[in-house]
Amino acid sequence: MKEKYYDILVIGGGAAGMAAALAASEAGAKVLLAEHASLPGGVLNRCIHHGFGLGYFGEDLTGQQYAARFRDRLAHSPVDVMTDTSVLRLFPDRTAFLSRSGSLQKIAFRQCILATGSYERTMESIPVPGTRPAGIFTAGCAQGLINESHMDIGERILILGSGNVGQIMARQLVQAGKTIVAMIEQNDRPGGLPRNHRECLEAYSIPLMLHSTITRILGEERICGAVVRNLDTGQEQTFSCDTLITALGLIPDRSLADSLAVGGTWPDWLQLCGNCESIHDIVDSVTLAGERAGKAAIKGEI
Amino acid sequence: MEHTDIVIIGAGLLGCFLARALRQYDLSVTVLEKERDVCTGISKANTGIIYPGYDMAPGTLKARLTVSSCRNFPELCRALGVRYANRGSLMVGFGPEAEASIRNKWEKGQRNGVEGLELLSGEECRRREPLLAKGVRIGLFSPDTCVVNPWELGIAAYENARSNGAIFRLSSKVMAIHRIRNRRAGATAEMFPTEQYRAEATAEFYGTEQYRAETPAEHSGTEWPLKFIVETAETSFSCRCVINCAGLAAGDVHEMAAPPSVRIRPTGADYILLEDFPGMTPKMPPDVSTRIHSRMPLRHVIFHEPEQKRKGLTLVPTVDGNLMIGPTEREPFENPTATEAEGIRWLREKCREVVPDLPTEPILRTFGAVRPNPYEVLCENDRWIPSGRKLFDFNIKEEEGFFSLIGIKTPGLTCAAALGEYLTGHIVDFLGGASENPAYDPTRCPEIRVSEMTWEEREQWVQNHPDYGRILCSCRDISEGEVRDAIRRGAVTLDGVKRRTGIFMGRCQGSRCLSDVLLVMAEELGCSPDEIRKDTAGGIL
Numbered sequence: 130m131k132e133k134y135y136d137i138l139v140i141g142g143g144a145a146g147m148a149a150a151l152a153a154s155e156a157g158a159k160v161l162l163a164e165h166a167s168l169p170g171g172v173l174n175r176c177i178h179h180g181f182g183l184g185y186f187g188e189d190l191t192g193q194q195y196a197a198r199f200r201d202r203l204a205h206s207p208v209d210v211m212t213d214t215s216v217l218r219l220f221p222d223r224t225a226f227l228s229r230s231g232s233l234q235k236i237a238f239r240q241c242i243l244a245t246g247s248y249e250r251t252m253e254s255i256p257v258p259g260t261r262p263a264g265i266f267t268a269g270c271a272q273g274l275i276n277e278s279h280m281d282i283g284e285r286i287l288i289l290g291s292g293n294v295g296q297i298m299a300r301q302l303v304q305a306g307k308t309i310v311a312m313i314e315q316n317d318r319p320g321g322l323p324r325n326h327r328e329c330l331e332a333y334s335i336p337l338m339l340h341s342t343i344t345r346i347l348g349e350e351r352i353c354g355a356v357v358r359n360l361d362t363g364q365e366q367t368f369s370c371d372t373l374i375t376a377l378g379l380i381p382d383r384s385l386a387d388s389l390a391v392g393g394t395w396p397d398w399l400q401l402c403g404n405c406e407s408i409h410d411i412v413d414s415v416t417l418a419g420e421r422a423g424k425a426a427i428k429g430e431i
Numbered sequence: 432m433e434h435t436d437i438v439i440i441g442a443g444l445l446g447c448f449l450a451r452a453l454r455q456y457d458l459s460v461t462v463l464e465k466e467r468d469v470c471t472g473i474s475k476a477n478t479g480i481i482y483p484g485y486d487m488a489p490g491t492l493k494a495r496l497t498v499s500s501c502r503n504f505p506e507l508c509r510a511l512g513v514r515y516a517n518r519g520s521l522m523v524g525f526g527p528e529a530e531a532s533i534r535n536k537w538e539k540g541q542r543n544g545v546e547g548l549e550l551l552s553g554e555e556c557r558r559r560e561p562l563l564a565k566g567v568r569i570g571l572f573s574p575d576t577c578v579v580n581p582w583e584l585g586i587a588a589y590e591n592a593r594s595n596g597a598i599f600r601l602s603s604k605v606m607a608i609h610r611i612r613n614r615r616a617g618a619t620a621e622m623f624p625t626e627q628y629r630a631e632a633t634a635e636f637y638g639t640e641q642y643r644a645e646t647p648a649e650h651s652g653t654e655w656p657l658k659f660i661v662e663t664a665e666t667s668f669s670c671r672c673v674i675n676c677a678g679l680a681a682g683d684v685h686e687m688a689a690p691p692s693v694r695i696r697p698t699g700a701d702y703i704l705l706e707d708f709p710g711m712t713p714k715m716p717p718d719v720s721t722r723i724h725s726r727m728p729l730r731h732v733i734f735h736e737p738e739q740k741r742k743g744l745t746l747v748p749t750v751d752g753n754l755m756i757g758p759t760e761r762e763p764f765e766n767p768t769a770t771e772a773e774g775i776r777w778l779r780e781k782c783r784e785v786v787p788d789l790p791t792e793p794i795l796r797t798f799g800a801v802r803p804n805p806y807e808v809l810c811e812n813d814r815w816i817p818s819g820r821k822l823f824d825f826n827i828k829e830e831e832g833f834f835s836l837i838g839i840k841t842p843g844l845t846c847a848a849a850l851g852e853y854l855t856g857h858i859v860d861f862l863g864g865a866s867e868n869p870a871y872d873p874t875r876c877p878e879i880r881v882s883e884m885t886w887e888e889r890e891q892w893v894q895n896h897p898d899y900g901r902i903l904c905s906c907r908d909i910s911e912g913e914v915r916d917a918i919r920r921g922a923v924t925l926d927g928v929k930r931r932t933g934i935f936m937g938r939c940q941g942s943r944c945l946s947d948v949l950l951v952m953a954e955e956l957g958c959s960p961d962e963i964r965k966d967t968a969g970g971i972l
Contacts, residue, residue, distance in 0.1 A: 165905065215902035226886065228910075231897035233890045248906075251940040253796035254706075260769045261798065263965035267942040278946045280961055349766060350966075384905075 135161040138238040140216045143171020144412045145403025145419035146244030147199040152423025154208045163214045170196030175276045184413035240426040247379035247404040259346030268294035268376040283372030288312040293321035295376020300329035310370045311336045381405045435461040438661045438670045443474040444585040446676035448851035451592035456865040460597040465604035468927040470585035472678040476800035481577040482842040485540030491824045494543045496849040511587040512877025520576035520732040523567050529736040530569045547574040562786045582930040591875040603663040608688040611658040675835040685835040691815040693837040695803045701774030702757030706795045735785045744781040768799040805838025882908035903944045906937020918955040926966040
């Protein structure tokens with residue numbers, strides 16, 4: 130098989146990957162950006178709300194607008210962008226297997242930047258007892274279904290956890306005429322940014338229950354409710370709902386790096402940036418991390 | 432009214448394997464399943480262990496079928512194109528009672544004809560499984576214990592039965608079974624209007640005393656041709672034999688056409704499934720059927736034999752490279768498949784006792800399963816009550832052409848194919864013989880799983896089948912082509928696609944690929960994504 134060579138392979142075309150690819154390319158490197166979806170942008174593409182780019186652009190953009198700006202830059206750059214493409218595996222000899230519709234390719238490179246983002250902690254991993262009915266979504270998944278696939282997920286919604294995506298989804302759902310039964314948080318204050326707390330929870334009077342957790346999922350085919358326990362008093366209360374959204378936080382997705390790890394460390398030609406390196410609260414800092422990684426890779430530094 | 436030789440009620444593991452076995456003969460077979468897919472009940476959630484057969488009382492049907500099934504299991508999987516892994520098992524004990532019990536199992540194994548069993552010292556156990564706690568004093572090793580994903584085995588049997596001509600009618604819940612006795616010897620069924628049959632059937636069968644007065648000897652098959660009418664909500668079927676493989680509902684279905692004899696009291700079980708261990712699922716392994724992941728912390732299936740007849744722990748390195756911990760045994764809450772916090776705590780506690788250094792985080796998911804425990808029922812003062820006597824052997828009730836399998840639990844998965852063969856023999860005898868089906872083919876072409884191909888195979892395949900190059904699930908490396916193929920093979924729900932491809936089973940539990948999968952399903956099924964359901968009714972994931 131013929132191997133194509135690139136100075137730098139960037140895996141993941143979200144905010145971090147796009148910024149890294151552009152920075153490396155501006156410094157003169159031959160760059161390939163491999164993106165799993167058909168449109169670069171990552172999770173930005175499902176963010177129809179504002180609050181993006183205040184730091185980086187000095188403007189208040191939606192996530193989709195923020196991503197579009199970088200896609201535009203990419204289109205005017207010499208970066209090779211392969212969409213609908215998955216990197217199956219990285220090898221110690223600095224090659225990678227790529228898969229896309231109709232072809233597999235092997236790519237050789239000098240440096241690799243991993244910008245594969247994160248995945249959401251699921252309720253299954255906590256785990257919450259009870260049945261496993263339909264109608265349970267992670268916040269990001271719900272966001273994608275509603276904003277990208279234009280689907281309706283339910284009417285009476287309970288939210289477990291109070292991460293940023295959960296707070297933003299609570300606001301959007303109330304705006305769409307849905308009922309948020311409650312937002313359940315085990316700590317003594319909500320997770321996420323103070324800005325989201327103010328603009329999503331307080332502004333829309335989302336009922337927030339602190340020091341509480343869900344102890345049981347109810348429902349046979351579709352979820353019909355959940356038992357919520359107050360962690361201070363031990364009192365339990367049953368809420369009826371037809372949908373449960375979980376906003377339990379994000380976990381860096383480093384699976385491609387993990388398969389290369391020897392004794393807990395990665396090879397020196399591999400850099401992690403953005404949410405796969407550590408979870409960021411705002412996209413502007415992800416972009417900056419991507420740019421730093423792109424510049425560092427071109428110098429061969431880590 | 433539709434006509435068929437045999438109606439099977441329930442398309443779980445048993446129903447699917449029975450349909451497959453019956454099609455070795457020239458008999459028309461219709462399987463009625465109340466759900467929209469096969470293997471959605473008891474069949475889908477259990478340990479997935481193929482037992483070697485040292486645990487069953489010698490001389491029982493269960494012992495005989497288990498031993499032969501385990502021996503033939505690799506061959507069955509090759510014929511059906513099903514993934515399995517021959518892990519071997521180690522039953523371990525920490526105290527004197529467990530030691531006595533394990534020695535007793537070894538002896539039973541010898542009497543049952545189980546090959547390759549070895550009694551091991553504690554030291555030897557720890558050499559083979561270094562994570563076992565120091566106090567282990569005895570082990571029973573069996574080389575032939577295998578693991579399989581039970582739903583994959585059932586679905587393969589379903590597909591093979593179907594390609595051999597068995598008819599499956601899904602979403603067809605049986606509402607009533609009428610047994611028809613043709614009192615005019617020699618008359619054929621068509622000579623009587625249906626309504627008359629029904630009236631007769633009702634009169635005859637809803638008074639059990641009257642039923643019992645008629646012994647089979649008086650009205651044996653040929654002289655008094657028997658016939659059944661099985662009604663579903665949409666249609667009805669006339670047939671010569673009815674086989675009840677209705678799983679949890681088997682007791683109820685049995686009593687539609689026969690006096691009560693065995694009922695099921697389900698108990699629940701909790702399981703923990705740990706996340707894939709990093710590096711444990713190599714993207715392109717050389718040989719899936721025999722691979723043992725180098726970083727999997729346990730190599731064997733471990734059975735913990737407790738002291739004082741308490742419940743032991745089972746640890747299963749699954750075919751997919753996860754570690755499964757379970758099951759507990761408990762009274763069911765409102766819903767027997769719901770998991771209980773107490774059960775999950777118990778499993779973790781037991782792990783600390785048996786394999787103290789095993790990390791029990793991160794958890795991929797927990798799930799509940801149901802054991803269909805069979806109990807004998809007796810008639811007292813016109814009321815049928817459980818006798819309290821638990822039944823241990825497989826229960827196959829035969830009432831003149833009406834066969835019931837009630838409460839087939841462990842090792843039902845191990846014996847599913849063998850029970851199908853065994854029952855087929857009885858059915859053919861009952862029918863007075865049947866000619867062979869010359870077109871019968873026991874083999875099934877396995878589905879393509881790109882993650883299990885070599886790089887060269889995969890490259891070739893993707894060139895010719897472009898959809899297999901687009902990866903929908905990056906947790907488990909599953910392509911669009913696999914999802915489309917699953918739908919073409921019969922998946923209509925998200926869980927149907929999940930069971931056929933393994934999608935949604937990785938660490939994101941479907942949160943990243945759900946919308947992509949919905950779009951592909953909507954396109955294949957010609958519907959809108961909102962119409963796609965998780966498993967039964969009720970709405971999307």
